[in-house]
Amino acid sequence: MTKTALTFLQIILFIAVSPFLSGLITKIKNNVRMRKGQSIWQPYFNLLKLFSKQEVVSGTASWIFRAAPFIALASCLAASALIPVFIFVSPLQRMGDLLALIFIFALGRFFMALAALDTGSSFGGMGASREMFISSLAEPGLCLAIFAISLQFGSTSILAFSASHAVSISSVLAAAALFLVTLAETSRIPVDNQETHLELTMVHEAMLLEYSGRSLALIELSSYIKQMILFFLIAQVVFPIGMPGAALAPISLWFLWYLARILIIAVVVALVEVSLAKMRLFRVADFLGFAFVLGIIAVVCAMLGV
Amino acid sequence: MDRAGLISVIKSKLPDFNPISAAQGFPDEFSIKVSPEAFKDTCLVLHKHLGSPVMMLFALDQRKETGNFVINAVFADFRESRWVIVSMDIRQENPCFETLAKSMHSALLFEREIWEMFGIEPKGSPDLRRLNLHDEVWPRGNYPLRKDFQKMAAGNTGEYNFARVEGEGVFEVPVGPVHAGIIGPGHFRFSVAGEPIINLEARLGFTHRGVEKLFENKSYDQAACLSECVCGDAVFSHSLAFARAIEKISCARIPLQADLLRGIFLELERMHNHVHDIGGIAIDVGFSYPHAYASIIKESLLQLNERLCASRYLKKVNLPGGVLTDMDDEKKELLRVSLKKMKHDFNALVKILYTSVSFMDRVDGTGVLRRKTAEDLGVTGLAGRASGIPEDLRKYFPGVYKEAKFKIAVEGSGDVLARLRIRISEFLESCRLIEEFSAMLVKDSRSKVDLELREGSALGYAEGWRGPVLYWVKTGPGGRLQRCKIVDPSFHNWQGLCFSVLGNIIPDFPLCNKSFDLSYSGNDL
Structure with a gap:
């Protein structure tokens, strides 16, 4: 019973904390650019605003357009329930492993791409085709990084993954591959640019151009959660630490350590974003190809035991 | 090259060239007035000889004074630091002239402009679509830059025909005139095969203010x-x-x-x-x-x-x-x-x-x-x-x-x-x-003179x-x-x-x- 309650608590915490990460990244970026910038809480204000706004839906859109935001959010929430934050024995542990995580994300993305095509706007089509192009290149890298980690633990189970372990060459390479993939998956520079107003250069944003109001809020929230999960994966590989017991006191400590590690990743992402220009679209293949190669080397290293 | 020099160059290319007048109006401006028949050839010779595109091509309405429209073409003569202006009269009964655009692409937009603003037709022009007065708003037959123009009522009378590229896998991507950022309004019609652009046509004129x-x-x-x-x-x-x-x-x-x-x-x-x-x-x-x-x-x-x-x-x-x-x-x-x-x-x-x-x-x-x-x-x-x-x-x-x-x-x-x-x-x-x-x-020196209006x-x-x-x-x-x-x-x-x-x-x-x-x-x- 406590475990079920903790699982729900975990999902709620993901919802509550994940917008903060984006706010933090934006704040750091603005400060580096010698600007005061928006409040660190701005993503929360945006969500509140969007939830209270009316929605405009194209007359040609079908049920897919309306359903997609819910599916996207549901898939991210399901993924967040799989991640062990508080609990070392998740009630959902038999529901999925690390590989399931990849497919759960893919489900949300698939419906977002369908919804983007649904309205028939030219930007939706462009955005969907680019997003699929990028994710088809990102997924192999992500898979290999996860294989490398799984090989070290002898299991694809998330619980094995969150056990304490020493940092090896293989895990560093896997973390690097994960980091590159995360930049692509969270639509950040050098792959995509969240801040742009240039509709022709957008990837992820172009898919969302037709969304407004509550649906947009759901989509934004789901991408915040997805970002936090990906950051968690990197953090867990680079700064490994074992799960605490079921007692509540170490759990809260562990949660703080968990947050701190994610914040470090956020700072690195922010610094990467201000110091690079966005790549030409077709260069993304090279970039993610590099992540793929890192993943392969990580797998080989894991098999060699280094 | 002095003033006679330019005329003799034109004469060497056009044996029967006979300008109505040719004058150095200002030190940096040389005007040649020709008959409507000779206008096109003169412009083309200047275009080739000076290596200049037509920098300006425009009409003016002189019907009240002389019963004519006038068309001026301006070329840059950089070697001589001067502008060469060729002009011709066009009778108001038959407002048209032979197109220059077929031999000199830089004239095309100007001719479209003359056609929509003055109703003077560039005969044989490959493109007579209107530039600034969009058919979706302004009915044809109104020529705002004519002197007798009063006002025109808005009304949808047609739509713009974009250049089309057809074929398997070729898509059109329309962008604008309203953009996601705070920028000026322009419509861009891309024809693409995948991401590469095969053709782009910009349609402007949304900020036409007259x-x-x-x-x-x-x-x-x-x-x-x-x-x-x-x-x-x-x-x-x-x-x-x-x-x-x-x-x-x-x-x-x-x-x-x-x-x-x-x-x-x-x-x-x-x-x-x-x-x-x-x-x-x-x-x-x-x-x-x-x-x-x-x-x-x-x-x-x-x-x-x-x-x-x-x-x-x-x-x-x-x-x-x-x-x-x-x-x-x-x-x-x-x-x-x-x-x-x-x-x-x-x-x-x-x-x-x-x-x-x-x-x-x-x-x-x-x-x-x-x-x-x-x-x-x-x-x-x-x-x-x-x-x-x-x-x-x-x-x-x-x-x-x-x-x-x-x-x-x-x-x-x-x-x-x-x-x-x-x-x-x-x-x-x-x-x-x-x-x-x-x-x-120089300190305390005059930086302004009064003008005598002429x-x-x-x-x-x-x-x-x-x-x-x-x-x-x-x-x-x-x-x-x-x-x-x-x-x-x-x-x-x-x-x-x-x-x-x-x-x-x-x-x-x-x-x-x-x-x-x-x-x-x-x-x-």
Whole structure:
């Protein structure tokens, strides 16, 4: 019973904390650019605003357009329930492993791409085709990084993954591959640019151009959660630490350590974003190809035991 | 080449050439009046001989005075530092002329404009679609620049036919006129196969305000104010071109002090726009740090402008007859100190850009406009120089620039990087020029003369930051304006943009667009 309650608590915490990460990244970026910038809480204000706004839906859109935001959010929430934050024995542990995580994300993305095509706007089509192009290149890298980690633990189970372990060459390479993939998956520079107003250069944003109001809020929230999960994966590989017991006191400590590690990743992402220009679209293949190669080397290293 | 020289060149190409009149109206203006039959051939000979696209081609309505429409074509004769204006009369009973566009592409847009504004048909033109008066709003048969035009009622009478590319896997992507950012309205129709662009057609005219009509019947000081509003980011170059036209008509001798001050302000305008675009190119590839850096430099330039002349965008500085703002020692010192600091900051900015691999990878080889294409389209100014056309009015009509030893910036590759490099070297050159000009200023010297109003017509010009801004002005009794034809460099260069993106991928379009940074309001008028 406590475990079920903790699982729900975990999902709620993901919802509550994940917008903060984006706010933090934006704040750091603005400060580096010698600007005061928006409040660190701005993503929360945006969500509140969007939830209270009316929605405009194209007359040609079908049920897919309306359903997609819910599916996207549901898939991210399901993924967040799989991640062990508080609990070392998740009630959902038999529901999925690390590989399931990849497919759960893919489900949300698939419906977002369908919804983007649904309205028939030219930007939706462009955005969907680019997003699929990028994710088809990102997924192999992500898979290999996860294989490398799984090989070290002898299991694809998330619980094995969150056990304490020493940092090896293989895990560093896997973390690097994960980091590159995360930049692509969270639509950040050098792959995509969240801040742009240039509709022709957008990837992820172009898919969302037709969304407004509550649906947009759901989509934004789901991408915040997805970002936090990906950051968690990197953090867990680079700064490994074992799960605490079921007692509540170490759990809260562990949660703080968990947050701190994610914040470090956020700072690195922010610094990467201000110091690079966005790549030409077709260069993304090279970039993610590099992540793929890192993943392969990580797998080989894991098999060699280094 | 003297005046007879040009005529004899035309005669050698056209044996039966017999101009109605030929005169050196002003030292830098040579007018030839020909019969309608000889107009086309004369223009083509000049086009070939001078190597100049048609810089202006426009009509004026003289039906009340002579019963005719007049058409003028302006060519640049850079070797002789003068403009050659060919004109012809067209009977009002049969308003048409033979198209030039088939042999000289740069005339095409002008002819479309003449057709929609005056109802004078360019016979045989390959393209008679309207430019600014969109069929969706304005019914055909109304010609606003005719003198007897009153007003027209709006009504949907048709739609625009875009050039179509058909074939398997070819899609059309319509973009605009409403964009996701706060930018001017323009519609872009891409034909793409996947991401690469096969064809791009820009449809503009959404900010058409009837500027040329507004100039009519204005006194010259009213019109001077209006000229500052034609294009918001090139206030000074537009007002300067207009003022020079008026000064030529009234044969005024402008004091050296005014010319020097004008040089300073013209370069200040160039500087803040160039640095803005350099930052813009960076942010369009998502490189936000240099953009923030460039914004700071731009803002300090605007604040400098404000402290020098109480206007951030240099309004109310220029006036036909001279300059209203003077520079005392305090301002000169302010200018010197600010420029020194800005040059330092600017060099740091350039270093950030040139040392960033990810940035250089984006701009190098993107959006190439080849020289031949640029020449055929009549691309001018900055974009032309980036494609290797060594034309700059500051070089060929130097005035005070001669003493300041102006050095023209030319690149050959025609890509985004070339346009960026031109901006960078022009910014630094502008800094140097301002220092030279300000050293030449004489204390407490007159910077303004009173004008004597006359009837006449003249061409005014200035090398704005985008390129040559041209004003052809005709005044009537009492010095009131009868016709004012404006050509902003954007007018030709939009076409250049459409050609430069071919073969590039759609996500690179905003970058190419920013590297040209053309004006909507200057084009739509």
